[in-house]
């Protein structure tokens with residue numbers, strides 16, 4: 001007897017970091033920004049015309065596309081908008097990865113990539129990072145159906161330089177190369193300039209980290225107009241109004257406050273560098289993170305033990321049980337005060353573990 005269950009799309013979903021809500025917690029587990037959105041964003045929200053919510057939003061979200069284009073020196077038709085960069089990436093996978101050849105991304109990277117590949121039934125291979133968590137360029141020289149590189153990579157925090165990316169792109173002119181720059185604002189470089197040279201490169205960025213708007217869900221892609229049009233054709237084939245009136249208004253407002261953006265990013269970087277020093281002092285090792293998190297392993301105390309002990313103190317960091325990285329903790333950068341508390345508690349945990 002057949003039932004509807006025979007026709008289900010079964011899939012193991014991506015599991016995001018938990019979102020506890022405890023008054024005294026220190027939340028360092030989902031790479032959110034520890035600072036509030038820009039005061040300009042708050043101002044626009046306070047004076048937002050609620051009556052306008054009766055009406056559907058502009059399907060093209062033109063105001064936001066224009067503002068992003070201006071900020072990044074592009075034309076508006078080179079910008080694609082989505083509900084967080086997860087939405088942007090999912091649509092990019094659907095739009096560009098329709099060959100029978102495998103799409104390539106590293107074994108250790110953003111763990112949503114293989115979930116989308118499974119969901120959309122895209123073949124994929126995951127070349128292993130080397131023992132220092134660097135990508136091996138030759139792995140991306142083989143024939144493939146597309147390439148996805150998170151740069152800086154997550155959860156490792158490691159940045160591949162522009163020459164590396166250029167080389168991979170040069171070897172992959174017949175497929176789309178997606179560069180996921182969720183964390184690039186915290187690093188020393190972005191590969192955006194490569195979209196001017198190569199028509200097959202798509203840069204994906206987000207408001208969730210450097211612009212402190214994870215709760216609004218705004219992401220965007222930048223690339224040549226043909227790529228963007230292809231993505232919009234897919235997008236408008238199942239949802240005509242992805243971006244709400246509110247996300248467009250707040251997204252524009254955030255871009256108008258470049259000073260605040262620069263200041264908060266600089267503060268996160270400064271705290272990150274301080275945290276690196278402290279973690280080294282406590283016996284942790286890690287690659288030099290170029291993001292708003294540090295991916296670190298302790299020389300003697302197992303990651304799970306530290307994770308659990310921190311959790312008891314309502315300090316939340318992230319642990320992945322995947323092979324090769326199960327002895328690491330991914331620690332998002334909070335405010336200086338939060339990181340001081342984190343270091344203080346971690347110091348006690350590490351000292352007690354040795355007794």
Ligand code: PMP
Pocket residue numbers: 083084085086087110150153154180182205206207208214218219
């Ligand atoms: N890419 C990477 C590498 C990430 O770590 C994240 C955050 N989980 C995202 C994309 C998605 O972020 P968002 O959907 O909030 O833009």
